[in-house]
Amino acid sequence: MNRDRSDDAGRDAEDTRLRARLRTTEEAAERIGTTLDARTTCTELSRFLCQHIGDAAAVELLPEDATAAHRPAEAPALRRVASAGLVKVLEARFPGDAPEGPASPESPEGAASPASPEGPEGGSPLLRALAEDRPVTARAVLSGGMSAQALAVPLSTQGRGHGVLLVLRAGGSFTEDETATVLHAARLAAAHLAHARRHSSVQRTAMDLQRALLAEPGRPHPNLELATRYLPSGSSALVGGDWFETVRLHYGRTLLVMGDVMGHGLDAAVDMNAYRSSLRYVASTDLPPHRVLRQLDTAVAEDESRRPATCLLARVDPARSIAAFASAGHLSPVVFGGDGTADLLQVPVGPPLGTGAGGYEQITRTLTPDDTLLMFTDGLVERRGEDIDTSLSRLSRLHLPAGADVEQVLDEVLDHLDGLHAEDDVAVLAARIRRHPEPPAPEEPAEP
Numbered sequence: 001m002n003r004d005r006s007d008d009a010g011r012d013a014e015d016t017r018l019r020a021r022l023r024t025t026e027e028a029a030e031r032i033g034t035t036l037d038a039r040t041t042c043t044e045l046s047r048f049l050c051q052h053i054g055d056a057a058a059v060e061l062l063p064e065d066a067t068a069a070h071r072p073a074e075a076p077a078l079r080r081v082a083s084a085g086l087v088k089v090l091e092a093r094f095p096g097d098a099p100e101g102p103a104s105p106e107s108p109e110g111a112a113s114p115a116s117p118e119g120p121e122g123g124s125p126l127l128r129a130l131a132e133d134r135p136v137t138a139r140a141v142l143s144g145g146m147s148a149q150a151l152a153v154p155l156s157t158q159g160r161g162h163g164v165l166l167v168l169r170a171g172g173s174f175t176e177d178e179t180a181t182v183l184h185a186a187r188l189a190a191a192h193l194a195h196a197r198r199h200s201s202v203q204r205t206a207m208d209l210q211r212a213l214l215a216e217p218g219r220p221h222p223n224l225e226l227a228t229r230y231l232p233s234g235s236s237a238l239v240g241g242d243w244f245e246t247v248r249l250h251y252g253r254t255l256l257v258m259g260d261v262m263g264h265g266l267d268a269a270v271d272m273n274a275y276r277s278s279l280r281y282v283a284s285t286d287l288p289p290h291r292v293l294r295q296l297d298t299a300v301a302e303d304e305s306r307r308p309a310t311c312l313l314a315r316v317d318p319a320r321s322i323a324a325f326a327s328a329g330h331l332s333p334v335v336f337g338g339d340g341t342a343d344l345l346q347v348p349v350g351p352p353l354g355t356g357a358g359g360y361e362q363i364t365r366t367l368t369p370d371d372t373l374l375m376f377t378d379g380l381v382e383r384r385g386e387d388i389d390t391s392l393s394r395l396s397r398l399h400l401p402a403g404a405d406v407e408q409v410l411d412e413v414l415d416h417l418d419g420l421h422a423e424d425d426v427a428v429l430a431a432r433i434r435r436h437p438e439p440p441a442p443e444e445p446a447e448p
Helices: 002-031 038-052 125-132 176-215 266-283 289-301 388-396 406-416
Strands: 056-061 078-085 136-141 147-157 160-170 224-231 240-248 254-264 309-317 322-328 334-336 342-344 363-366 372-376 426-433
Touching: 002 038, 002 176, 038 056, 038 078, 038 160, 038 176, 078 160, 125 136, 125 147, 125 160, 147 176, 160 176, 224 240, 224 406, 240 266, 240 426, 254 266, 254 372, 254 426, 266 289, 266 309, 289 309, 289 322, 309 372, 309 426, 342 388, 372 406, 406 426
Parallel strands: none
Antiparallel strands: 056 078, 056 160, 136 147, 147 160, 224 426, 240 254, 254 309, 309 322, 322 363, 334 342, 334 372, 372 426
């Protein structure tokens, strides 16, 4: 009877232990890797382990372009990106540490961690774990002589090392279950780090493509001053299809273009480039803006794979001080007068390009060397949950410094509307007819 009770108690204890371990494992899955940001993942990992396992935890990462394996002589440049727990424990030292401190928890967050001169066989368990691609346990010494146990776990996936996790406990050792939890959390974090780094690489590639496509808009006529900006959304995982273009026409005129391909990502950027190429070809025929949109809409509608896009055209004629406008589903432009006040133009809005519906209209407006034309995509003004008329009203109420040049106009608008923190990509273009100096008056002939 006593033996049965003892067996039951043992099974109950084992069940309790397994349930506790399962709860901890589930919590790790919920708390680690909540974003696609590598530093955030490392912070979540160190805080989780500090709360459940050790007295201190730290994560050190390799550069993103580092190779998967390092020979001891290579002295990989680990960088502390996250830590949690008792500072005193984080300052633990290992036998064989260099006087200035090896790749250990002593390195301040964000600083590069030099390697121990003794290599992976020396004092640093981080370097051994990284070089051997396996967990390493070691004894460390705290200030005052107290000992601590350290567990270093490589953060690696599919043969590629991303960094090392270090967990420390003062005056004690890790149990088998605790060690298993640390290894599980490390594998989980390593998978999220791999995703974060792939995401970062794709985003850089997409951004490089976007900047390359927008870096060289066509040359406007010399009698037109021009300034442009492209601001990617800070919260967007992929680039958008915002674009601008200038096409030099005959008789000193320039066609200004602002467009926005629907959607985001590389596909939107590729479609954006296709729109730019088609528009340059159509605009070279020197048609009025509404007929340019009509031909472009017809051409795009024949390609079912092409995404729809909005587009605003402005043909500026400096010699006559007028501008002609036509819109395919795009927001109307604003003209800032010489006194800094804004005038939101009422351009008839036709359907987006790619529908094949046509129906574009043109209006003209006087544009003098005192006026600055501002064309933009919806990311500049739109706010979540806000009516577009309210958003445009905010822009039309702006009062800019009198006499500001085109670059200053863009800076002022982006600053007042917080363009750097917009929820969508922002493309803006400012243009002004260049003022030519008046020829000197002829001198009066001297009296005889």
